[in-house]
Amino acid sequence: MPGVFEVLGRPEPDRDARVALLKELGFGWADLEDEAYWLDQIVAMPAELYGELETASARLWRILDKAARYVVGKRELYGLLGIPEVLWDMLDLLPLPPEGLISRYARFDFAVSGDGEIKLLELNADTPTGYVEAAIATPWLCREAGLASPNERMASRVAAAWGEERPEVAACVHYGTHLEDSGTIEALVRHSGLDVRCVDCLDLWVDDGVLRDRDGAPVHRMFALYPKEWMAVDEGGEALAYAIESGNLTLFNPPHSIILQTKGLQAAVWGLYELGLLYDAEEREAIGRYMLPTYNKPVFEGSFVSKSMFGREGGSVRLFGPRGELELEDEDGYDASELFPVVYQKRAELARIATSAGELHLLTGMFMLNGEPCGLLGRAGGLITGNTSHFIPIGVKEQE
C-alpha cells in the first residue's frame, strides 16, 4: 500500500516488559485489560509533509482565533454554535485572552490522506487528551527507532504556558482511578515544573461563589480537564459558572476556549468563507485548502459526516453515503448529539496503514501548546476514530 506514511518495525516479543517501561515513564494505559491500546510500531511521516502540517496548523489557528473573536458578544451565534447558555455571561464578562492564546493547550485532528492531502477534522481546544502518548511515549519510542520527533519540545511549551497561567490546582474527574485523565494532569504538572496540587473534580464544591477543595481551602486558579459544556449538565455547573464570572476562580483553559472547541465554529468559518466575509486572500486560500465544507444543516450532494458540536472520542459520529444514507455510526463513545446540536461536514479520506493489528485508518493529531504547533499524536482505528482506536506513535523521516 504505497503512500506518504510508512509503518516501521515489528512488535517486540516481550510486550509486557515494554508496557511496564512505558508505565514507569508515565504512560500507564498502554494495555487495557486484554486489549493493546498502544501499537508497538512507528509511523514515519516525510519531513516535507510535517513541515506543511505545521504551517497549516499555524494558519488555521489564526483563522479560528479570528472567528472566535468575531463570535464573542453575539449571543445569537453562541446559540447556533451550541454553546450552552450557562456560559454566555462569562464569555461576555471576562476579558478575551491575547491573540492566539485563547487556549494554550489544544490539539488539532487532521485527516491526512494517503497522498498527503491535509484536511482539518476538528480542534480540541478545551480538554484534549493524548498528551502523555504524544509528549512522553512518542519521543521515547522515536528515539529508540532512530526517528526525529517534533514532540521533544512539548514539555517546554507546557512549562511556558503554565508559567503564564500559574494554576495552583489541576483537576480531573475521578482523579486517581481514571488512568488516562489522572495521568494526563500529572504529566502536565510534572512538565510545568510548578508546584501544583492534583485534585478530583468530584471533591470540589462552590461556597457562595468561591470554589473549595475537599478540605474547604479556596481554589482561585485551576487547570481542569473538565469540558465546559458539561456545566450545563452538572448540578454544580451553574455555581461553578458563577465562581468564574465573579472572578473568584480563573480557569484554564480559559472560558473562551469553548468557542474554539465547538465544531460549530468550523461551520461559522466556512460560512464566512463562502460569503466572502472577515478573511483576507491569504486566509481564504488556507480555508479552501485545509478546511472541509461544514454546515449546521445537511446541505450536501455527496457523502458527509454528522457529529455533535461537542462530541468526543468519535462519539456521535455518523457517516452518510453519496445518496444521504447512513453508512456507519459510532457505537462506543457517548452520543453527545442528545444534548448538543450537530454539524455536518464533507467526508475526508484518512490514510490507510498496514499495522500488526491489521489495516487501519490513521488520524493525525497536532498539539498547539502556548499558541505553537508542536507534537504529533497518531491514532489508528476504523473509518471513525473512536474510543476503541489504538495509539501509534508518529515520527518524522529526515529528508534524504
Added chain:
Amino acid sequence: MKWEERPDEPAKFKFLTKDGKPLRILSTSLGIALLANAALGSVSFAADGDAGDAEGDQPKLVEWSTEAVKSYFNPAVDWGLPDLDETTDGNAAESAPTPTPTPGTVTQGSTIVINNGSSGFGWDDLLLYHLLFNQGSAYSSSSWTSSHTTYYEGTTKPYKEKSFTSETFQNKPVAGSVVRPKTTSRSGSVTRRSSKVTSSNPGGIGGTSSALSASSRSSSAKSSGSRSSGGFGG
C-alpha cells in the same frame, strides 16, 4: 463565486455560485445569522478596504428635504436633541464638545429632519400639545380613557382599555417575581428563584456528566475499561 472577485456586480450575484445556484451556507440558519451580522455592520466584506468613512460621521439631510431646508442646514451645528443628563450636569459644554455618535441613538451624526423650518410645527408646538392633552403628566392610556368615554363601534358598550402590570412586559427572568406558568392558562403561579446559583455540593462538578459520558451504547471491554469510562477525552 466570492464577493471580492466581482466587486462591480449587483449584490444578488454575490449570493450565487458560478453556476447560478444559491450559496449552500444560505440554506442554513448559521449562514443567515452570519449574513445578518454582516449587514448590521459588525464585519467588513472581504473587498472593503476603507471601512472608516469620514463623511459617514457627519450629519446629513434626508434626501427629500426642501430647498429652504437645504439652505438653512449647516452640518457644523449640533442637530442632536439635548441630553437631559448633560444639561443638568452643567459642565458638559466645556468638557464634552461633541458626543461620539453610536448606533441606535439619535444624536449627532444621524439623519436630521429640521422641524422648525417652513412647516411651522416644531418641538415647542409638540410640547404644547402634550401639556394640553395630557395635563402635564406623562401620557397614559388609562388616564385618557377614564375621562374620555368611547364605545365599541355600533354598540353602547364602553371601551375598556387594556391594563398592564410590571410583569406584562417582563422579557427576562427577574428573581423573586411571580409569573404565570407557561404550560397552563388556568391557574397557579411560579416564583422565580434567584437568577444565579452561587453554591454547590461535592460531586456537583462532573458527577452527572461523567456518568453520562460513561454510558456508551457499546458493552465492549474497552469502553468499560479504566482508560475511557467516565473520562473526558478530547
